[in-house]
Amino acid sequence: MRLSYEETGPADAPVVLLGSSLGANQAMWAPQVDVLANRFRVIAFDHRGHGGSEVPDGPYAIEDLGGDVLELLDTLEVEQASYVGISLGGAVGLWLAQNAPDRFHRFAVICPPSNPAATAQVWLDRATQVRAEGMQSVVDATLARWFLPDFKADLEPVRQMLLACPPEGYAACLEALSTTNLLPGLASITAPVLVITADSDTSIPPETVVPLAAEIPGAHLEIIENAAHLVTYSHPDVVNPLLLAHLG
Template sequence: AFRVLRYDHRGHGASPVPAGPYTIADIGGDLLRLLDRLGVERVSFCGLSLGGMVGIWLAANAPERIDRLVLCCCAPRMLRPEDFAARARRVRSEGMASIADAVIGRWFTPSFAERRPDTVAAIRAIFESTPAEGYAATCEALAQMDQRPDLPRIVAPTLVIAAEHDQSTPPEQSREMVKQIPNARFFLIPAAAHLASVEQPEAVTERMLDHVTAPR
């Protein structure tokens, strides 16, 4: 049995929204302080998208806290960092709804969006309810992030999961990560885009559980 801890990053959900810009170190440091407050010394960490990028930071900078690591649909550096700086500016001036179509459209495959419009609508509602400053400040963190030099410092057994149709963090980036992380394995989820855990929850969950329960 597992004790599962889920939390909202700064600027998202019910967490505080400090003024930006943020850095990945800021966001990762928040989690370390949360674990300290809860008295949790060591965890297996599973992160998707921004969560995976925080996982890279944690495993490289606080290796004693990470037992197993799962990085899903993420990358150590964004393909076009300048797009995130522009996105931050737009959200601050025009609000979250101004980018919702473009962002949500990349998160799901067309076939899933057609089959499950209710799920896509629910995710969109969560996205649009995100505080504009929190989202913009996080985009600024992604715009300046480059964790590629940190990958060889990761010592935790690592599973890197990519999604076949992920436009935000394509599978090629995941394959490159696996080459740089000393003890990493790669798995590709077919028929899914960026939110692979929503489109293919059984496949993602099965791989995660296999990884965090496997003998050393």
């Protein structure tokens, strides 16, 4: 699987991978890339079915998405990296932490769904909707989950990013979430993990993330106040220092 990616920062620096939210592409990391690239070789990638990556027919599974990341590391000849992921990218990070611990130094998982299979029909219904009606049918609802009403920044670039997401890729990743339960393996994670949640996240509510952090040995939990789901975009002034402190 060929994943689209962009590298920033010194070629000989420690590697940090950035895994995006469902429906987003590597451009969503613009508030983080330059800051991280002062210290790291930053590789922001698009999940399969998103951005410039290939779009195979669905359904996908979390093993597919995690395997794509490992294949990317192999392609880049990177033995070990750290990983930062939000939303879908956070779920992929938890899978990698459980299934490929030898390839990663540290993880930061932001608003991660740990057991989306518990609400499988919600994801499957949205997949059906997007295949039938296109991305325009979910954009407004997605933006309402991602940002609080009083967030004043221009969201048109984010809207266009969502509209550009291939409907099949989006739907197939929803199907991957519908079969994902990462809870049983959390206690086996050995890498240092930073878990970030947002107090007003209606997409992945904090009451589902806080217990997740408690199950990961030694995990550090941060709750961002007055924030909705896409905290990397809305609150980089809070998130970026947390990432830098954790990644070392």
